[in-house]
Amino acid sequence: MFNGAKRWLLLAVAAALVVSHFSSQFNRYYLGIALDVGINIILAVSLNLINGHTGQFSLGHAGFMAVGAYAAAKFTLVFSPQVEQSLPPALQPFFFLFALILGGLVAAVVGLAVGVPSLRLRGDYLAIVTLGFGEIIRVVFQNMESVGAASGLKNIPAFTNLFWVWSWAAVTVFVVGCLVHSTYGRGFIAVHDDEVAASAMGINPTRYKVTAFVVGAFFAGIAGGLYAHHKQFISPTGFDFMKSIDIVVMVILGGMGRTAGVICAAILLTLLPEFLRGFADYRMIVYSLLIIGLMMARPQGLFTFGRAGKPVGQ
Amino acid sequence: MSSFCQQLINGLALGSIYALIALGYTMVYGVLRFINFAHSDVLMLGAFAAYFLASPVAHIFSPESYSGAAVVIVLSSAICAVLGMLIERLAYRPLRNRPKLTVLITAIGVSLFIEYTCQHHSVFGAETRRFPQLLPQENIQIAGLSVDSTDIMVLIVTALLLAGLWFIVQRTRTGTAMRAVAFNERAAALMGININHIISFTFGLGSALAAVAGIFYAMRAPGIDPLMGVQPGLRAFTAAVVGGIGNLPGAALGGLLLGLLETFAGGMPGISNYRDGIAFAILILILLFKPAGLLGKAQVEKV
Numbered sequence: 001m002f003n004g005a006k007r008w009l010l011l012a013v014a015a016a017l018v019v020s021h022f023s024s025q026f027n028r029y030y031l032g033i034a035l036d037v038g039i040n041i042i043l044a045v046s047l048n049l050i051n052g053h054t055g056q057f058s059l060g061h062a063g064f065m066a067v068g069a070y071a072a073a074k075f076t077l078v079f080s081p082q083v084e085q086s087l088p089p090a091l092q093p094f095f096f097l098f099a100l101i102l103g104g105l106v107a108a109v110v111g112l113a114v115g116v117p118s119l120r121l122r123g124d125y126l127a128i129v130t131l132g133f134g135e136i137i138r139v140v141f142q143n144m145e146s147v148g149a150a151s152g153l154k155n156i157p158a159f160t161n162l163f164w165v166w167s168w169a170a171v172t173v174f175v176v177g178c179l180v181h182s183t184y185g186r187g188f189i190a191v192h193d194d195e196v197a198a199s200a201m202g203i204n205p206t207r208y209k210v211t212a213f214v215v216g217a218f219f220a221g222i223a224g225g226l227y228a229h230h231k232q233f234i235s236p237t238g239f240d241f242m243k244s245i246d247i248v249v250m251v252i253l254g255g256m257g258r259t260a261g262v263i264c265a266a267i268l269l270t271l272l273p274e275f276l277r278g279f280a281d282y283r284m285i286v287y288s289l290l291i292i293g294l295m296m297a298r299p300q301g302l303f304t305f306g307r308a309g310k311p312v313g314q
Numbered sequence: 315m316s317s318f319c320q321q322l323i324n325g326l327a328l329g330s331i332y333a334l335i336a337l338g339y340t341m342v343y344g345v346l347r348f349i350n351f352a353h354s355d356v357l358m359l360g361a362f363a364a365y366f367l368a369s370p371v372a373h374i375f376s377p378e379s380y381s382g383a384a385v386v387i388v389l390s391s392a393i394c395a396v397l398g399m400l401i402e403r404l405a406y407r408p409l410r411n412r413p414k415l416t417v418l419i420t421a422i423g424v425s426l427f428i429e430y431t432c433q434h435h436s437v438f439g440a441e442t443r444r445f446p447q448l449l450p451q452e453n454i455q456i457a458g459l460s461v462d463s464t465d466i467m468v469l470i471v472t473a474l475l476l477a478g479l480w481f482i483v484q485r486t487r488t489g490t491a492m493r494a495v496a497f498n499e500r501a502a503a504l505m506g507i508n509i510n511h512i513i514s515f516t517f518g519l520g521s522a523l524a525a526v527a528g529i530f531y532a533m534r535a536p537g538i539d540p541l542m543g544v545q546p547g548l549r550a551f552t553a554a555v556v557g558g559i560g561n562l563p564g565a566a567l568g569g570l571l572l573g574l575l576e577t578f579a580g581g582m583p584g585i586s587n588y589r590d591g592i593a594f595a596i597l598i599l600i601l602l603f604k605p606a607g608l609l610g611k612a613q614v615e616k617v
Contacts, residue, residue, distance in 0.1 A: 057415050117602050124349050124418045128551075129601055132594035139591035245426065252419065284430035291423030295416050296408055 005178060012170035020163035031162070035230050037270045038165035039223050042172045044250040044266040045259060046219035049176045051248070052257035053185075054212040055192030056119065057127045060134030061220050061247045063114075064107045066239035067137060068221025069228040070147050072103030073156045076229065080157050096159040100168075100225040107221025108214050110137070115213035119206055122195075134244055141236040152235025153228070160230035168226060172219045177259060179215065188212055192257070242284075249287050252294055255301020264303045319459055321577055327465040327534070329573020330472035334527035335550030336557070336565035337479065338520030344496035344560040345516050348414055351421035352401055353524055354547020355428040356394050358540060360525025361445070361532040362438060363390035368446040383448040387529055391522035398521025399514045407510070432540035442537035449533070468530045475523065476566055482519070483562065492516055496560065545590070549576065552597040558607025567609065572596070 023031060047061045076099045083095050118129040142150050179185040187208045190198040195205045228234045250269050254262030273279050279286075294302065335357055342350045367386045375382035405424045409417050433440040449467060453460040483489035494502040495512050503509050531546055532538045553572045557564025572593065579592055600607065 057418070118598070121601060121605070123414050125601055125605070127415070127418060128349065129598055132598050136591045136594050136598075139588055143587045245422070248419075281434065284426055285434065288423045288425075288427035288430060292405060292420050292427065295412075295420040295423065299412070299416055 005174060009170055009174040013167045016163045016166035016170065019166075020161050023162050032230075033271070033274055034162060035160060035165050035226075037267055038162075038169045039226050039230065040247075040250065040266040040270045041169045041263055042165075042219055042223040042226070043247045044254065044262045045169075045172050045176055046216045046223070047247050048251050048254070048257065048259060048262045049179070049188070050212050050216040051251050052255075052262070053176075053180050053192060054188045054209060055256075056209050056212065057123070058130040058213070058216075059127050059241070059244050059248065060114070060130035060132075060137075061216070062239040062241070062243035063134030063137035064111055064217040064220035065224035065227070065243070066141060066234075066236070067110045067217075068100075068103035068107040068224030069234050069239070070103075070141060070153070070224075071106040071221070072099045072225030073153050073228040073234060074147055075099045075102055076157055076159065077153065077155075096164070096229070099159075100164070100222055103225035104218045104221040107224065108218040111214045111217025111220075112210065115210045115217075119209040119213060131241060131244070134239075135241065138236045138239055141239075148235075150236065152233060152238075154233050156228050156232045156234070158229060158232050160226050165226055165230075168219075168222055172222075173259060173263070175215070175219075180259075189257075245287070249291060252291060253301060254303050258301060258303065261301050261303030265301075316459055320461070321581060322574070323459075323461055323465055323469075325574035325577030326570060327468045327530075327573070328577055329570035330468055331527045331530050331534075331569075332546065332550045332553045332573050333566040333569025334472060334475065334523045334530075335546060336553040336569045337562060338524045339551050339554040340557070340559055340562060340565040341492075341516050341520045343554070345492065345499075345513050346406070346417075348406075348417045349421065349551065350406075350517075350520075351418070352405075352424040352428060353520065354543035354550075355425050355432075356398055356401075356521045356543075357524040357528035357531070357547060358432070358538070358543035359397060359428070360390050360394045360521075360528035361538045361542065362432070363393045363525065364448070364529045364532065365443065365445060365538060368448060372446075378447055378450045380449065386448060387526055390529060391525040394525035394528075395518035395522040398517040398524075402514060402517040407513075429540055429544075438540055440540065442539040445532040445535070445538050448529070464530075464533055468533075471526070471530075475526065479519075479523070479562070488512070488515060549593045552593045552600075555597055556600050556607055558609040561607065561609050564607055564609035568607070 026034075043061065043065065047058065050056050050058045050061075076096070079095075083092070087095060114130070114133045118126060118133065121129055141147060147153055180188060187198070187203050188211075190201065190203055191205045191208045198208075199205050224239075246269070250265045251262055253269065254260075254265030273283055335353065338353050338356075339350060342348070342353070364386050367389055371382050371386050371389075372378075375385065401424060405420055406417060409420055432438045449464055452463045454463055454466065455461075481489075483492060491502065491507045491512050492515070494505065494507055495509060499509060502512075527546070527550075528543065532542070535542065549572055550569060553568035554565045555568070556571060557566070557568030575596070576589065576592065580589060
């Protein structure tokens with residue numbers, strides 16, 4: 001299993017590199033959509049580790065995305081001019097990689113700071129508190145003069161390309177998959193299934209929850225960095241509660257704790273508004289009906305085939 | 315000193331509005347143990363109901379009269395009570411015995427559905443509308459203070475509604491049944507209480523209070539729009555948690571506290587920019603250090 005997974009990861013990264021090499025041949029519009037799809041896969045798969053596999057319902061994922069986006073963008077904006085003069089061209093990509101990982105690490109630290117106190121709570125209270133933290137992060141960015149306050153950051157260098165996005169998507173799927181399938185990762189599933197029983201078996205639920213939270217926040221931060229260098233502009237309003245809901249809808253539609261389903265849902269929900277003209281007006285109405293309908297009829301998600309998925313919140 | 319007293323009255327008026335909304339959150343949590351996310355949208359619908367009722371009522375009664383305003387408020391409350399019961403019947407009743415998170419996610423879905431449907435250009439549209447003047451606006455001079463008459467109205471009506479609610483919950487058969495359902499649903503059902511009726515009634519009562527609060531909120535705000543309920547809803551939910559969720563006097567107290575806090579914090583430069591974050595910060599602190607709230611009792615979880 002593990003060897004197979006590693007081989008797939010290398011294959012995916014190689015494919016991303018090859019496709020990215022020819023990306024100048026593609027239509028720019030479709031290229032942009034391909035980047036959006038990849039970024040959303042990273043977001044949805046990382047949130048799925050928290051919400052699905054570990055069963056801790058978080059509504060603040062956009063907050064961690066914002067932290068990563070701002071950290072990475074600020075870093076490249078400050079150091080990009082010096083780097084272009086001093087670094088040889090061959091090393092340029094590593095500068096962006098460093099910025100991304102920096103964004104991810106800052107997001108992970110914030111995830112730790114948020115997770116340690118709030119993960120003592122359960123169920124709906126946890127959902128509310130993560131929502132609150134997400135909004136607090138947004139309000140803080142709105143008042144930070146150094147990152148443009150309410151007007152946001154502009155003219156971020158366009159470093160993001162197919163290779164970076166799809167490699168990171170592959171890495172995210174690989175890391176989350178290996179985590180969940182490892183001996184350690186069975187702890188996440190145990191905490192999801194029954195916290196009391198898990199702690200009776202000697203598993204420390206809070207530690208597992210915090211781990212899931214920090215790993216999820218790290219990848220959300222990476223996705224934020226990629227997003228910032230793809231759109232070249234970020235502002236606090238882009239990372240509000242609605243953005244979190246978008247990601248949550250992907251996870252619910254795909255099925256909690258079903259990585260393959262969540263990837264399908266992320267692709268579908270990113271392409272849908274692009275290819276349905278006039279859908280933008282109805283998008284949130286359809287999403288909300290989708291949430292209600294799924295919760296009533298198929299709480300395990302749409303894309304769950306074969307093995308029964310895990311219903312929400314058990 | 316006089317400015318302090320004016321701020322105080324302002325804060326109390328805002329706090330009473332939060333208290334009215336918080337009661338709905340707390341009552342529903344009491345009987346069903348979940349957070350009704352859509353409550354803040356019922357408040358918005360109450361304000362819109364009043365917006366559309368204002369001109370026909372003004373034709374019958376004289377405009378800006380107390381009797382006309384009373385009719386508008388009563389009709390809007392009735393409309394919202396029906397809407398609240400409808401939401402419960404369609405969205406929450408089918409999920410009665412499902413895991414709590416399923417219901418919470420559904421509630422978020424219902425909330426988004428109401429907000430975005432109302433924002434669509436064929437319903438209300440997303441733009442802000444000016445709320446009509448329902449009451450005569452005058453400044454009353456009390457002991458050297460000039461007080462807005464609307465604030466006084468809000469305080470008086472809230473006091474009356476709180477007294478009425480206390481009477482319903484403590485002194486009527488339906489209220490006794492509500493308390494019984496909150497205490498133990500199964501035992502209440504065995505005693506012959508119709509659970510569905512009681513839960514429906516709770517939603518209706520909470521939604522009617524939210525409608526009154528929404529109208530008062532709209533009177534003080536510059537205008538109304540489909541997302542106007544979100545901020546007061548969040549503050550009121552925080553108030554309910556501060557007071558101890560499921561605890562009626564706690565909700566009223568928490569509402570007043572939050573209204574005062576917000577009014578006094580809003581007057582301080584440097585803090586006022588963070589206003590949206592303040593309620594959340596309070597909420598998080600309360601949940602972390604005193605999850606049962608100020609007046610709530612800590613509960614031991616049984617396995």
